[in-house]
Amino acid sequence: MDRYYITTSIPYINGEPHIGHTYELLTADVLARYARQQGKNVILSTGTDEHGGKIQEKAQELGKPIREYADEMSARWRELGSIVNMSNDRFIRTTDAGHEQRAGLIWKSLEKFIYKAKYSGWYCTGCEAFVTESTAKENGGVCPIHNRPYEKIEEDNYFFKLSGFSKAIEEAITSGTFRIVPDTRKNEILGIIKEGVEDVSISRPKEKISWGIPVPDDPDQVMYVWFEALMNYITVLGYPEHQDFKDFWPADVQVIGKDISRFHALIWPGMLMGLGVELPKALYVHGFINIDGKKISKSLGNVVHPREAVEKHGIDALRYYVLRHTPSYGDGDFTWEKFENAYNGELANELGNAVSRTEAMITKYQKGVIGNIPPSEHDSAQYRKYMSEFRFDRALEEIWEQIRGLNQYIDEQKPWVIAKSGDSEHLQQVLAYMCSDLLEVGELLQPFLPDTSARIKEIFSTGVIKPSQTNLFPKTQIKQP
């Protein structure tokens, strides 16, 4: 059986989940469901990244044991997946014993590419990263993201010889064995490579940061959180010895946000090459969701939690909005007005109503009996092409074109006129065709709107209408005349 392995990045648990974080979970979920629909054996993995100084600090601030804080936050992120009906098979925490133990093994395996050296530079605890001298000055010595001063740090670090892999990584990218989508992100990475890739620091002194995985055979150092977190993609499969790893790696696609493409397109491939392990086949880099044109941020007070949207119109409505109206290759925008418009216009009026009128006519004219449903006849090549390109927005547009086509068909055929004419054979053909069309829509919709898809199939697939108790997408706002 074909196997399909897909991962999301694992969010760092220092922050609260919001609607922007659903995009990654949902795109990965769509790909996973699409693969399952094609009969593939799928593993969809997500999780949380929990080590590092920032977590340590945050827990201290709250006066909690770190572990307890991590448990609470991880649970909150796990909940996000269930809120949007994500069908993940795994949920890995970097504090899982298995991950920690395997991370040690991976470090050992990479040792011939690891060396110790003095590192000196400006460091932001918020970013968990060093910045260049120039960046530090440019920002006036204060990190603009976290609004805290950079610290001058001089310390012993282990380094990973990433520079040695740069050529091979470039080749993997240009040849297409390691596909980066969209092209703009690919070109960015190639640009970075062209300018020269340096070795990266992969450890921190334990005296500064204790909340991390110890470096094997050196009690004074812990692994740099990024280096260790990337390993989750294979530790979750039980690298190196477990059968899952042998069966499912390399990943078919890894879904990440545009802010972390550097780690996933350079460091991670370098690590894999060091291990002698294949690179993932594809990296899909998505953008961000803004709210009313502005970046989502606590300080702006514009944070929307996906739960609010789900409470309003249900899970599939949120999934629909996020997947259709966030450009797959760019940034999206959420406003309640846009959400309402998409819900009322596209889900309720176009899809919901098409289902409703079809069901009603068959019930009214044929006592619910559909009869023979002809096979679907639409060409789904374009849809499949979009899916292979991770163009979820376009794929949904394709489906809606078909839904519009159905509504037009109904108005052209005028089944209510045929019914009056008494040509029952013709009427049956027209109504059955409508069902066929809707069942096809339901099939295409399955990866995106699993509940809606199931309901459509339930109503029409048996040859006799199974009456729906409620409308698919009830309208909540009635326009005043």
Added chain:
RNA sequence: GGCAGGGUAGCUCAGCUGGUUAGAGCGCAGGACUCAUAAGCCUGAGGUCGGCGGUUCAAGCCCGCCCCCUGCUACCA
């Protein structure tokens, strides 16, 4: 500063290797209908395709210069 991608109807965007009257969705205006969630369908208005210049029989698409936006990256101080 360098590299990359953009600037097309009120809004969000599509326009393949240059070729008849520049497209879609939303919004707006009008119309015909009634199966349906007062939904759906039809018609229409609306664009000097960022600016200037050039190549061509012909440019939104090619070339030059300029303005603006976004991303990555560098440097100065």
